[in-house]
Amino acid sequence: xxxxxxxxxxxxxxxxxxxxxxxxxxxxxxxxxxxxxxxxxxxxxxxxxxxxxxxxxxxxxxxxxxxxxxxxxxxxxxxxxxxxxxxxxxxxxxxxxxxxxxxxxxxxxxxxxxxxxxxxxxxxxxxxxxxxxxxxxxxxxxxxxxxxxxxxxxxxxxxxxxxxxxxxxxxxxxxxxxxxxxxxxxxxxxxxxxxxxxxxxxxxxxxxxxxxxxxxxxxxxxxxxxxxxxxxxxxxxxxxxxxxxxxxxxxxxxxxxxxxxxxxxxxxxxxxxxxxxxxxxxxxxxxxxxxxxxxxxxxxxxxxxxxxxxxxxxxxxxxxxxxxxxxxxxxxxxxxxxx
Numbered sequence: 001x002x003x004x005x006x007x008x009x010x011x012x013x014x015x016x017x018x019x020x021x022x023x024x025x026x027x028x029x030x031x032x033x034x035x036x037x038x039x040x041x042x043x044x045x046x047x048x049x050x051x052x053x054x055x056x057x058x059x060x061x062x063x064x065x066x067x068x069x070x071x072x073x074x075x076x077x078x079x080x081x082x083x084x085x086x087x088x089x090x091x092x093x094x095x096x097x098x099x100x101x102x103x104x105x106x107x108x109x110x111x112x113x114x115x116x117x118x119x120x121x122x123x124x125x126x127x128x129x130x131x132x133x134x135x136x137x138x139x140x141x142x143x144x145x146x147x148x149x150x151x152x153x154x155x156x157x158x159x160x161x162x163x164x165x166x167x168x169x170x171x172x173x174x175x176x177x178x179x180x181x182x183x184x185x186x187x188x189x190x191x192x193x194x195x196x197x198x199x200x201x202x203x204x205x206x207x208x209x210x211x212x213x214x215x216x217x218x219x220x221x222x223x224x225x226x227x228x229x230x231x232x233x234x235x236x237x238x239x240x241x242x243x244x245x246x247x248x249x250x251x252x253x254x255x256x257x258x259x260x261x262x263x264x265x266x267x268x269x270x271x272x273x274x275x276x277x278x279x280x281x282x283x284x285x286x287x288x289x290x291x292x293x294x295x296x297x298x299x300x301x302x303x304x305x306x307x308x309x310x311x312x313x314x315x316x317x318x319x320x321x322x323x324x325x326x327x328x329x330x331x332x333x334x335x336x337x338x339x
Contacts, residue, residue: 014108051192055103056313059215059228063312066213066230067297073179078294079209081287082319084224084326085120087216095122095225096189098218103320106216107223118216118227121281123326127223128282130329132269132324142262156261161198164253166191166246173242183210183232192236192243198254206236218310222327226319265294265318286318 045049063080072078086095087106096116098104108116139155146152169177169190177190184190188211195205212230220223254273259266265286272281292311302309 013109053313055105055217056309056316058105059316060230060309060312062215062228063230064308067259071232073183076180076232077290079231079233079287079290080228080293080314081231081285082228083118083120083321084123084226084284084323085118086122087116087218087225088119089092089222090115090117096218098220100218101220104177104218105222106218108216118214118225120283123224123282123284124330125280125282127326127329128269128271128284131284131326132258133267134325134329135258135267139260153263158259158261160255160257160259162195162204162255162257163198164255165194165196167194167243168246170190170242170244173238176242177208177236180208180210180234181233183212184212185211191246197230208234208236210234219323222323223330224323226323228319262287264289264312265315267318267322286315286316286322286324 067078088094089096096106098106106116108114135155136157139157142152142155146154169192173192174190177184190208190210193205193207193209194203196202196209197204210232212232214230215228217226217228218292256271256273259271260269261267265288267286268283270283270285272283274281288311296308296311299305
């Protein structure tokens with residue numbers, strides 16, 4: 001007698017069992033990923049050291065050639081400063097044009113038929129105002145950065161009003177300056193500058209300033225060139241009878257000065273009024289703190305560090321920044337990148 005089989009029996013006998021559909025075709029499994037090396041830092045060049053900045057190197061060499069083996073006389077100080085202006089052709093009064101497209105040290109000896117001078121009077125009130133706004137912003141921005149914990153040096157601001165009076169030395173007065181003889185330039189007359197505070201009417205300084213050397217940098221991509229100057233400033237403590245007044249009036253130069261001190265440098269924006277009252281001049285200058293410069297010079301003499309080069313590099317960079325922002329103010333163009 002036939003009977004139906006249970007599903008289990010059917011399965012054992014292969015009856016009623018349907019084969020499963022073939023599995024869908026699958027791509028072969030990808031091989032396991034190889035471990036990747038950590039990303040490499042990009043090399044700036046074939047050597048880890050940066051090549052020298054040739055302009056900074058030449059300024060370093062030039063200052064060294066003047067002062068590397070010399071020390072200021074007792075009580076005197078070196079003044080290393082730079083001013084904005086233009087290298088102008090004396091024949092036509094216009095700014096010179098050189099066949100270069102970037103900053104270059106101007107060698108007058110290479111142009112014997114070209115008579116030039118460095119003119120600081122080309123600095124305008126518009127450029128001066130633009131630099132004032134930029135530096136005031138820098139004072140505030142730096143303070144904000146320090147307040148939130150950034151490692152920055154503060155920028156200190158001062159405002160002074162002074163006037164200068166100038167005197168020529170008598171023969172007796174010049175005779176009292178034997179310690180300065182080898183610094184004197186026979187083409188320059190020695191003058192004593194007396195400086196007075198407009199607020200207190202008191203004398204704040206009485207010095208003799210001797211210009212040692214100048215280096216002019218042509219800067220075609222900005223409105224202004226710049227001049228680096230080395231001077232020796234020495235106090236004058238001689239008697240009044242050794243001085244001859246140069247003019248009849250006081251207040252030879254009334255100076256309204258805004259000063260910004262950052263680390264080893266001081267930037268001065270000065271508006272100068274003259275006795276005739278008919279015009280004002282504007283000056284922009286930066287100088288290196290004398291103590292900082294002498295310490296850097298000592299390190300260079302002892303070959304202890306690169307402090308001297310860094311000191312001069314920061315000095316040159318600051319004058320470049322000022323030239324760029326003064327140009328921005330005059331031309332109303334965007335400020336220099338990163339400035």
